[in-house]
Amino acid sequence: xxxxxxxxxxxxxxxxxxxxAGMAAAIEARAHxxxxxxxxxxxxPGGQVYRNIERICAHESGAxxxxxxxxxxxxxxxxxxxxxxxxxxxxxLPGASIWDLALKCPFDGQGADARGGRSPALREDLVEIGIxxxxxxRLLQAKTVIVATGSLERPVPVPGATLPGVMGLGxxxxxxxxxxxxxxxxxxxAGSGPLVYLATKQLLMAGVSVRALxxxxxxxxxxRVFSSLPDAFxxxxxxxxxxxxxxxxxxxxxxxxxGVSDLAIEGEGRVEAVRFEHRSCHRRxxxxxxxLHEGVIANAHLTLAASLAHRWDRRQHALRPLTDDWxxxxxxxxxxxxxVAGDCAGIAGASAAVHSARIAALSAAHHLGRIDRRRRNALxxxxxxxxxxxxxxxxxxxxxxxxxxxxxxxxxxRTMVCRCEEVSVADIERAIEQGCSGPNQLKAFLRCGxxxxxxxxxxxxxxxxxxxHARRTSQGKDRSDPSPPDEDPGHFRIRPPIxxxxxxxxxxxxxxxxxxxxxxxxxxxxxxxxxxxxxxxxSGGEPR
Amino acid sequence: MPSKxxxxxxxxxxxxxxxxxYGLVRIGLRVAVLDExxxxxxxxxxxxxxxxxxxxxxxxxxxxxxxxxxSERWFDLxxxxxxxxxxxxxxxxxxxxxxxxxEDELCALKTMLERVRSESAAADFEFEILDDAxxxxxxxxxxxxxVGGAWTAYDGHVDPLRxxxxxxxSLDLHGARVRSQTKVRAIVPLPGGGFEIAVASxxxxxxxxxxxxxxxxxxxLDGGETNKRLQAQRVVxxxxxxxxxLGSMVGIEVPVSPEHGQILVxxxxxxxxxxxxxxxxxxxxxxxxxxxxxxxRGFDISAPVRTSAEIAARSLRIFPQIAKLRIVRSWxxxxxxxxxxxxxxxxxxxxxxxFAVACHSGVTLAANHVWQTSRWIxxxxxxxxxxxxxxxxxxxxxxxxxxxx
Numbered sequence: 001x002x003x004x005x006x007x008x009x010x011x012x013x014x015x016x017x018x019x020x021a022g023m024a025a026a027i028e029a030r031a032h033x034x035x036x037x038x039x040x041x042x043x044x045p046g047g048q049v050y051r052n053i054e055r056i057c058a059h060e061s062g063a064x065x066x067x068x069x070x071x072x073x074x075x076x077x078x079x080x081x082x083x084x085x086x087x088x089x090x091x092x093l094p095g096a097s098i099w100d101l102a103l104k105c106p107f108d109g110q111g112a113d114a115r116g117g118r119s120p121a122l123r124e125d126l127v128e129i130g131i132x133x134x135x136x137x138r139l140l141q142a143k144t145v146i147v148a149t150g151s152l153e154r155p156v157p158v159p160g161a162t163l164p165g166v167m168g169l170g171x172x173x174x175x176x177x178x179x180x181x182x183x184x185x186x187x188x189x190a191g192s193g194p195l196v197y198l199a200t201k202q203l204l205m206a207g208v209s210v211r212a213l214x215x216x217x218x219x220x221x222x223x224r225v226f227s228s229l230p231d232a233f234x235x236x237x238x239x240x241x242x243x244x245x246x247x248x249x250x251x252x253x254x255x256x257x258x259g260v261s262d263l264a265i266e267g268e269g270r271v272e273a274v275r276f277e278h279r280s281c282h283r284r285x286x287x288x289x290x291x292l293h294e295g296v297i298a299n300a301h302l303t304l305a306a307s308l309a310h311r312w313d314r315r316q317h318a319l320r321p322l323t324d325d326w327x328x329x330x331x332x333x334x335x336x337x338x339x340v341a342g343d344c345a346g347i348a349g350a351s352a353a354v355h356s357a358r359i360a361a362l363s364a365a366h367h368l369g370r371i372d373r374r375r376r377n378a379l380x381x382x383x384x385x386x387x388x389x390x391x392x393x394x395x396x397x398x399x400x401x402x403x404x405x406x407x408x409x410x411x412x413x414r415t416m417v418c419r420c421e422e423v424s425v426a427d428i429e430r431a432i433e434q435g436c437s438g439p440n441q442l443k444a445f446l447r448c449g450x451x452x453x454x455x456x457x458x459x460x461x462x463x464x465x466x467x468x469h470a471r472r473t474s475q476g477k478d479r480s481d482p483s484p485p486d487e488d489p490g491h492f493r494i495r496p497p498i499x500x501x502x503x504x505x506x507x508x509x510x511x512x513x514x515x516x517x518x519x520x521x522x523x524x525x526x527x528x529x530x531x532x533x534x535x536x537x538x539s540g541g542e543p544r
Numbered sequence: 545m546p547s548k549x550x551x552x553x554x555x556x557x558x559x560x561x562x563x564x565x566y567g568l569v570r571i572g573l574r575v576a577v578l579d580e581x582x583x584x585x586x587x588x589x590x591x592x593x594x595x596x597x598x599x600x601x602x603x604x605x606x607x608x609x610x611x612x613x614x615s616e617r618w619f620d621l622x623x624x625x626x627x628x629x630x631x632x633x634x635x636x637x638x639x640x641x642x643x644x645x646x647e648d649e650l651c652a653l654k655t656m657l658e659r660v661r662s663e664s665a666a667a668d669f670e671f672e673i674l675d676d677a678x679x680x681x682x683x684x685x686x687x688x689x690x691v692g693g694a695w696t697a698y699d700g701h702v703d704p705l706r707x708x709x710x711x712x713x714s715l716d717l718h719g720a721r722v723r724s725q726t727k728v729r730a731i732v733p734l735p736g737g738g739f740e741i742a743v744a745s746x747x748x749x750x751x752x753x754x755x756x757x758x759x760x761x762x763x764x765l766d767g768g769e770t771n772k773r774l775q776a777q778r779v780v781x782x783x784x785x786x787x788x789x790l791g792s793m794v795g796i797e798v799p800v801s802p803e804h805g806q807i808l809v810x811x812x813x814x815x816x817x818x819x820x821x822x823x824x825x826x827x828x829x830x831x832x833x834x835x836x837x838x839x840x841r842g843f844d845i846s847a848p849v850r851t852s853a854e855i856a857a858r859s860l861r862i863f864p865q866i867a868k869l870r871i872v873r874s875w876x877x878x879x880x881x882x883x884x885x886x887x888x889x890x891x892x893x894x895x896x897x898x899f900a901v902a903c904h905s906g907v908t909l910a911a912n913h914v915w916q917t918s919r920w921i922x923x924x925x926x927x928x929x930x931x932x933x934x935x936x937x938x939x940x941x942x943x944x945x946x947x948x949x
Contacts, residue, residue, distance in 0.1 A: 504867030
């Protein structure tokens with residue numbers, strides 16, 4: 001049993017995700033001698049931002065403009081981080097899909113999880129992670145966990161968004177990085193946010209025919225630039241870069257329409273046209289493929305599965321884990337041995353992710369007794385400073401690219417919210433009218449969020465609808481406090497498995513606490529080099 | 545008799561409360577149903593969906609008969625709900641099968657069913673012991689470990705969420721609005737009969753404190769809450785785990801405790817299980833549900849993976865071919881357990897018109913609750929043949945002494 005490094009006594013630190021935050025957290029932890037295991041769904045480090053970076057940069061020396069040129073300087077910059085990660089001495093398990101995260105409390109009886117948190121006498125958490133690796137399910141235990149699962153594309157709830165031929169722009173960009181594949185039919189791109197410009201530019205360079213770029217950023221948002229000038233000019237280079245991307249798109253002859261609203265996708269059985277409003281005119285644009293993007297939101301599925309406390313972020317219009325300044329999460333008012341780092345703690349971008357990961361890792365190192373408080377504070381100071389700087393530009397982006405109200409809270413009652421169970425905005429409104437008290441009761445009323453995607457697509461919109469209702473009701477009551485603090489408007493209870501898991505795999509779950517079958521071979525842990533293929537269950541991938 | 549706002553207030557809008565309320569509105573009573581907030585424990589939302597008779601009531605023939613009666617009236621209930629509101633709970637009664645994994649298990653099954661037949665003096669109690677060939681004809685998905693099983697005619701299944709939805713929708717159509725986010729603070733018997741029920745409503749009105757939970761942060765207890773009073777001639781406590789505290793307000797002891805059960809549900813697949821079993825069934829939409837765990841975990845409603853793994857392993861011994869199916873969800877729920885496992889039907893001795901109902905078989909007994917229990921409540925008394933379900937059965941002689949002392 002002891003030969004298996006995964007099942008050996010609990011690992012000191014497990015990092016989930018090998019994007020910028022996960023890599024940076026591992027590097028920092030290793031600097032303090034912490035035994036670190038990095039688990040990642042992908043086959044190679046990089047996350048979404050630097051997806052496939054090692055392979056792409058290895059071909060860079062060739063004569064042609066390779067994909068690395070196409071993806072730009074910022075992308076290539078990730079290589080330094082990957083190199084440092086490869087050399088940091090952390091154990092790395094790629095191709096591991098994580099289907100559960102649970103706080104396991106040693107004083108809560110033999111082997112009992114305590115999601116419900118009923119034992120107040122706990123002194124130390126142990127965290128249990130359910131993984132599938134090479135088609136086998138097992139439980140790993142860790143003394144501390146840093147969750148660095150990044151972001152998800154915000155679902156865009158417009159009528160017709162469920163038709164075949166509608167894709168997330170971020171998902172298409174991921175395909176470009178992963179396999180160099182791009183759409184071979186003309187596309188219409190619609191949405192808001194910096195990635196819209198960047199990805200459109202990249203797709204144009206890769207030869208994609210873009211019929212139009214429809215910008216859904218409401219015009220009043222752009223006026224906010226003036227009130228955000230200091231933040232905007234905190235990173236003049238990035239500001240300039242954004243403007244240049246836009247120029248390039250216009251120069252390539254792509255029609256760019258600003259202030260587009262009331263977007264709807266039309267077609268019988270698949271996308272045929274994009275309908276929208278522009279300058280008070282109804283317009284209709286034939287299209288084969290519609291790529292939508294309204295920014296990204298924190299991927300909080302794991303922290304929700306662990307029943308950690310979450311809050312509704314009113315600036316990012318999404319749920320995110322509740323943390324202290326050191327990114328440590330809590331449950332039932334008590335800090336837990338789980339930290340979050342990078343975008344899954346709230347969207348802040350790749351460079352901020354590195355700093356927030358360092359802060360989380362230093363806090364975990366302190367928790368594990370590797371460094372004292374003073375040393376932790378001293379080491380974290382530069383990271384806090386850098387993070388504060390990064391956040392200024394982020395604040396600017398959040399303000400000017402705040403999604404339109406119709407995206408956050410679909411106006412069109414026909415809009416499908418839960419694709420799996422075909423629940424529309426009208427259905428939810430009716431349920432609330434009939435007294436449905438929150439997202440969990442909505443499941444019982446309408447099966448909303450109970451399909452195969454387990455609420456991944458609709459959770460945010462459902463929470464937003466309830467949040468909207470709660471706000472309107474409280475405004476009606478004329479509360480003394482005009483702007484209540486971020487609260488949790490209620491969210492789906494997330495239960496394992498949060499990634500695909502077959503009954504047969506679960507039946508043969510290796511828990512590490514019972515006699516295990518010796519005949520099966522153990523998963524290989526890479527010292528650090530080498531690659532591992534994705535197991536078949538996670539090849540579907542998550543759009544950004 | 546002074547006329548009250550309501551003829552009856554039903555506390556609890558789960559399967560038990562909603563079924564009783566539905567029965568009451570069908571006989572013309574003015575009914576209010578009170579339900580709590582989004583985060584309370586809702587056993588009705590975690591139900592497995594069986595209308596199950598096989599093996600129930602060993603040593604308690606009244607329970608065997610009571611369960612059988614409900615199964616017989618379930619077709620009426622389903623038809624009535626479809627007619628009222630158009631939502632079809634999808635009741636099907638192909639009979640239920642219990643597969644046996646050894647000759648000993650098969651023997652035990654046979655003994656048990658014969659005992660139920662002789663005890664309940666129902667010579668026509670229909671069951672069949674299946675040998676290994678016969679069970680494979682009925683359930684071809686059985687694996688090599690299955691040696692036989694038992695079939696009874698009265699077992700069936702239903703979509704429990706659609707049942708709850710149908711009950712709520714029908715209540716609405718009959719003019720009994722379910723008041724959600726409403727927590728009962730006090731039940732005050734009024735002089736001259738009837739009750740006043742003090743309620744708090746608002747997003748934070750939940751019974752989390754009941755389980756010793758801290759209220760979730762951010763939901764301050766005074767936030768957005770309004771207080772109200774309702775008056776009713778009768779009050780029915782059907783609040784599941786909340787019934788213990790509520791019962792004491794009207795002098796009824798409801799000694800219930802939570803028993804943790806866990807369910808896994810798979811992706812939808814072609815129809816492979818024509819008959820439900822006690823722990824595995826296929827829904828009319830094609831998902832396969834697996835359950836059957838029983839644990840004491842207090843008020844913890846998580847779905848621990850070790851239990852899930854055991855459920856999966858045991859189910860695969862019976863139906864190995866479902867191993868390839870993906871699990872879509874798992875969840876835990878808390879059965880409302882009485883000390884002996886049999887239901888509680890109680891009328892208050894002190895205050896006429898106060899009732900309490902508690903059971904873990906809200907789906908199976910729904911038809912009885914609609915057609916019979918509502919009649920008792922209308923009339924104001926529980927019939928003598930149901931006296932064995934009074935909570936007085938839990939009173940030990942010693943506790944009587946202590947009461948006197």
